[in-house]
Amino acid sequence: MGNADDNQSTDSLNDNRRSSRSKRKGTLDNGSNNSPRKKGRKSKSALVSEEINAAAPTSTKTTVEQSSSSSSSSSELDSFVEKARRDVIKSLASSSVATNGNFKSTLERVKSLIKENREVLDRCDGYCISKDQGRSDIKMLGIGFDSIKIEDDRGDAIATAVPKYYIKLFDSFPTLPRELGDIFPLSSNGGALPDFDRYLKNVLLLDNGVLGAFLPRLQSYLESLQTFLGGVEEWINEAMESRIFLEELFGKDMNLGKLDLSEYENFHCGTVWQGETITLLTLDETKTMNISFDITCTRERERAKAYIEFLQL
Numbered sequence: 001m002g003n004a005d006d007n008q009s010t011d012s013l014n015d016n017r018r019s020s021r022s023k024r025k026g027t028l029d030n031g032s033n034n035s036p037r038k039k040g041r042k043s044k045s046a047l048v049s050e051e052i053n054a055a056a057p058t059s060t061k062t063t064v065e066q067s068s069s070s071s072s073s074s075s076e077l078d079s080f081v082e083k084a085r086r087d088v089i090k091s092l093a094s095s096s097v098a099t100n101g102n103f104k105s106t107l108e109r110v111k112s113l114i115k116e117n118r119e120v121l122d123r124c125d126g127y128c129i130s131k132d133q134g135r136s137d138i139k140m141l142g143i144g145f146d147s148i149k150i151e152d153d154r155g156d157a158i159a160t161a162v163p164k165y166y167i168k169l170f171d172s173f174p175t176l177p178r179e180l181g182d183i184f185p186l187s188s189n190g191g192a193l194p195d196f197d198r199y200l201k202n203v204l205l206l207d208n209g210v211l212g213a214f215l216p217r218l219q220s221y222l223e224s225l226q227t228f229l230g231g232v233e234e235w236i237n238e239a240m241e242s243r244i245f246l247e248e249l250f251g252k253d254m255n256l257g258k259l260d261l262s263e264y265e266n267f268h269c270g271t272v273w274q275g276e277t278i279t280l281l282t283l284d285e286t287k288t289m290n291i292s293f294d295i296t297c298t299r300e301r302e303r304a305k306a307y308i309e310f311l312q313l
Contacts (some may be wrong), residue, residue: 003073103211106216106219108275111200114196117222117226117229118153118193119228123233124140124232124233124236127140127143127236127263129267130265137169138192139269140167142166143166143239143240144238144242145161145254146162146294146295147161147292147293147296148161148280148295148304150292150293150311156285157282158281162276162278163243163274163275165271165273166273167271167272168270170231172228174228175216177221178192184202196222203218245295245301246295249308250280250308288311293307
């Protein structure tokens with residue numbers, strides 16, 4: 001009987017355990033299938049992953065849009081630069097100046113012209129009364145001698161000459177063509193000529209296409225400037241020829257001293273005046289007739305030279 005009671009007690013305990021497990025399973029099943037809150041709940045890592053995935057397409061789109069916008073801006077800038085470049089080349093090529101296509105030879109010629117023009121103006125500088133940049137004229141002073149006078153002074157022969165001063169205005173000083181100045185304006189170096197050395201350095205920053213059209217125009221301008229300055233120097237030299245002739249004939253320095261050119265700034269063009277008489281030669285006890293020689297012409301210079309040599313015998 002004791003065994004029967006024990007078996008019955010064991011069966012009852014097992015039934016209670018199975019019933020408990022069945023209830024727990026039912027509870028879990030109901031919780032898994034019927035609870036709306038637990039069904040929609042996601043883990044933190046899942047939420048972060050979804051946020052990254054959701055943001056990724058937007059970020060990519062923004063990058064593409066920015067890249068497209070940057071590319072569009074760059075393309076517009078390139079188009080603008082290319083159009084400006086073509087317009088510049090067209091304006092330079094529209095002139096009558098022919099291009100030889102040889103960069104090196106044109107550049108060397110431009111450098112040579114800059115150097116030569118500076119040297120000419122340096123030689124003329126001592127006679128330049130005024131030259132303001134921005135003006136198209138230059139006022140120059142010429143000094144020369146028109147004649148030699150040989151007179152008898154109580155048995156002595158005396159040769160004299162009187163310096164003559166001239167004021168001349170050279171107008172139409174060549175100005176830089178507008179199509180060149182629009183690209184690079186000329187700057188002053190404090191002298192009568194602009195700073196062409198600095199100007200050329202700026203010009204060489206241009207690309208080859210523009211430079212090829214620019215240099216021949218610059219060369220043409222510098223050549224016109226050279227012609228102008230050559231005319232100025234020629235006029236000064238003509239006035240100096242008589243002075244040089246007297247120095248050679250009499251072995252006398254005809255240096256009239258350093259002139260204060262500012263004194264002549266208000267003198268009008270064409271003004272002529274005489275300086276003080278200069279004694280060139282005195283020959284004691286030498287008889288002579290009173291005679292004058294026009295030394296502005298070659299033939300009279302030869303006559304004057306022959307007569308002076310005769311008196312010195």
